[in-house]
Amino acid sequence: MRFVIHSLFLSLSLIAWAPLALADEATEAITVHGLSLYDEPALAADFPHFPYVNPEAPKGGTMTQAAVGSSFDSTNPFIIRGTPAIGVGEIYDTLLVENLDEPFSVYGLLASGMRLDPERYWIEFDLRPEARFHDGEAVTAEDVVFSFYLLIEQANPFYRAYYADVERVEALDRHRVRFEFSNNDSRELPLIVGQLPILPKHYWESRDFTAPTLARHPGSGPYRIAEVEPGRRIVYQRVEDYWARDLPVNRGRHNIDRLVFDYYRDRDIAWEAFKAGVMDYRIDARAATWAIGYDFPAYRDGLVRRITVPDGHPSRMQAFVFNLRQEKFQDPRVREALNLTFDFPWLNANLFYDSYYRTESYFQNSVMQAEGLPSEAERDLLAPFADRLPSRVFDEPLPIGHPEDLRERLRLAYDLLLQAGYEVRDGTLVNAETGHPLTIEVMLFDSGLERVVQPMLRNMSRLGIQGRLRIVDINQYLNRLRSFDFEIITGQFPQSNNPGNEQREYWTSEFAESPQSRNLMGLQHPVVDQLVDRLIRASSREELNTTAQALDRVLRWEFITIPHYHSGETRIAIWDKFGYPEPFPTYGLDLSAWWVDIEREAELNRRLRRR
Numbered sequence: 001m002r003f004v005i006h007s008l009f010l011s012l013s014l015i016a017w018a019p020l021a022l023a024d025e026a027t028e029a030i031t032v033h034g035l036s037l038y039d040e041p042a043l044a045a046d047f048p049h050f051p052y053v054n055p056e057a058p059k060g061g062t063m064t065q066a067a068v069g070s071s072f073d074s075t076n077p078f079i080i081r082g083t084p085a086i087g088v089g090e091i092y093d094t095l096l097v098e099n100l101d102e103p104f105s106v107y108g109l110l111a112s113g114m115r116l117d118p119e120r121y122w123i124e125f126d127l128r129p130e131a132r133f134h135d136g137e138a139v140t141a142e143d144v145v146f147s148f149y150l151l152i153e154q155a156n157p158f159y160r161a162y163y164a165d166v167e168r169v170e171a172l173d174r175h176r177v178r179f180e181f182s183n184n185d186s187r188e189l190p191l192i193v194g195q196l197p198i199l200p201k202h203y204w205e206s207r208d209f210t211a212p213t214l215a216r217h218p219g220s221g222p223y224r225i226a227e228v229e230p231g232r233r234i235v236y237q238r239v240e241d242y243w244a245r246d247l248p249v250n251r252g253r254h255n256i257d258r259l260v261f262d263y264y265r266d267r268d269i270a271w272e273a274f275k276a277g278v279m280d281y282r283i284d285a286r287a288a289t290w291a292i293g294y295d296f297p298a299y300r301d302g303l304v305r306r307i308t309v310p311d312g313h314p315s316r317m318q319a320f321v322f323n324l325r326q327e328k329f330q331d332p333r334v335r336e337a338l339n340l341t342f343d344f345p346w347l348n349a350n351l352f353y354d355s356y357y358r359t360e361s362y363f364q365n366s367v368m369q370a371e372g373l374p375s376e377a378e379r380d381l382l383a384p385f386a387d388r389l390p391s392r393v394f395d396e397p398l399p400i401g402h403p404e405d406l407r408e409r410l411r412l413a414y415d416l417l418l419q420a421g422y423e424v425r426d427g428t429l430v431n432a433e434t435g436h437p438l439t440i441e442v443m444l445f446d447s448g449l450e451r452v453v454q455p456m457l458r459n460m461s462r463l464g465i466q467g468r469l470r471i472v473d474i475n476q477y478l479n480r481l482r483s484f485d486f487e488i489i490t491g492q493f494p495q496s497n498n499p500g501n502e503q504r505e506y507w508t509s510e511f512a513e514s515p516q517s518r519n520l521m522g523l524q525h526p527v528v529d530q531l532v533d534r535l536i537r538a539s540s541r542e543e544l545n546t547t548a549q550a551l552d553r554v555l556r557w558e559f560i561t562i563p564h565y566h567s568g569e570t571r572i573a574i575w576d577k578f579g580y581p582e583p584f585p586t587y588g589l590d591l592s593a594w595w596v597d598i599e600r601e602a603e604l605n606r607r608l609r610r611r
Helices: 141-154 157-162 189-195 267-275 287-292 332-340 344-350 376-388 406-419 447-462 474-482 502-507 526-536 541-558 598-610
Strands: 034-036 062-068 096-098 105-108 111-116 122-127 166-173 176-181 223-229 233-238 258-264 281-283 304-310 317-322 422-425 428-431 439-444 466-471 488-493 561-563 569-575
Touching: 034 189, 062 267, 062 281, 096 189, 105 111, 105 189, 111 189, 122 141, 122 189, 141 157, 141 166, 141 176, 157 502, 176 189, 258 267, 267 281, 332 406, 344 447, 376 526, 376 541, 406 422, 406 447, 439 447, 439 474, 447 466, 502 526, 502 541, 526 541
Parallel strands: 062 258, 439 466, 439 488
Antiparallel strands: 034 105, 096 105, 111 122, 122 176, 166 176, 223 233, 233 258, 281 569, 304 569, 317 488, 317 561, 422 428
């Protein structure tokens, strides 16, 4: 899976290479410039730049964005404590970097070359001697070793999950480092270790890495932290003498001088700031705004433009997440009943201008999405677990055949609640044995979803369920997440076209009780654990697809979330000062390939001052 600082995304014959040097006779491993999960890397060893960039893009200018509904009190994005500032990943380099025009191929950034063991039990990287941190210190193999152990031992549990099969990391000399693996099951592991962010050992070894801080840490990346106003603003300045600026993987990228993130607690205020020209780039996730909101002078005058970028990955699963650690959510019939109170057709028609599609799968809009009845290959995979899975997994097709009419949905929900041991007394749904009412609290840190939550709560009330919405500030929200003090929250589960090690942290029992892991619901399901392990060890694309479909099918019939909706595209609004290459890359949006037209920026600033 792709991984940029906080989030990433072979029988040997399926990891292809392009040789840079002769084979090392001792290891029989060949030094290559890139690796691909499937087939061969598309770019030759002498490629001049990525295909979706403008190598002559000018440098300069500013991009200002809003961070909405949040604050920050830390510039360390890796740890559990504190709320990290947005964009800190810009200050760090990795060993390898992806070409977003390929499903999953990586090329050297800090690494000039790599050697993969023919049996896939280790990979070595040659570091570029010219690599430097912002304070002038050289990047060495010791920094790589230090970064790995620091992150898996003291950082967010994501890193421990993602790199669980890395047994040892060793500096072979000043500019060579080896990663050794405990097994050779994971096709993607040799690629994703190259996505490890590299931190300066000389800076961090004398500091408390686990404590939130607002220091301007040095990295080796294309930007440095220039300004920090806690909770209000953070600014990143392009490093003009960036050591890697002329490498093929960077040519035509990292063009904008200043990246500014201003913090707003209210999305409506942020929207007004954009219309006034205080911000110049925004991703518009509100359907109503996109449909009817762009009727203001700057847009009518052509100073503001709108862009849509098709998604190249499975559509992201956003959902209301049940806290399965609470007894009230243990019964899947209760969870299914609560799913039925989410009236997407009404929301889409009345709030979203029919601009969304209902999300049904954890791998939506991909070949990994489970559909219909299980295929023969899926059945073979799931058959050993038949006694631990509901019969519906095998006997009922997907998507789940819930009625669309709200009355019918609520009637079915009521029947499910009766089966689960509830009954209505004096208009309140109570547990028939204990007499305790079924109460539900949905917790948010941003009021933007309130209009989605309230209709669902009204539908719950028609069943006798006592529901309420609680909106808290971001720090309280994160603290309650870390202590699992919630009932229902909103979660996101992004997927790449090549799911792998990150699935451990999403779904497996090992991370159900880890604070700030992405197993938000606390799922502990032995069949899911085994399917995730099988997914990571898949030896072919076909096996990967089948295992993902089986995993998707099991998760969906467990009703662990109430899925939301998706558009299948990213909607962007900009003040008309930016340039960008077209077409956009196939598998992602690379803002680092954008640039600012300095003359247009100056003209916009003059016009805004005259208003």
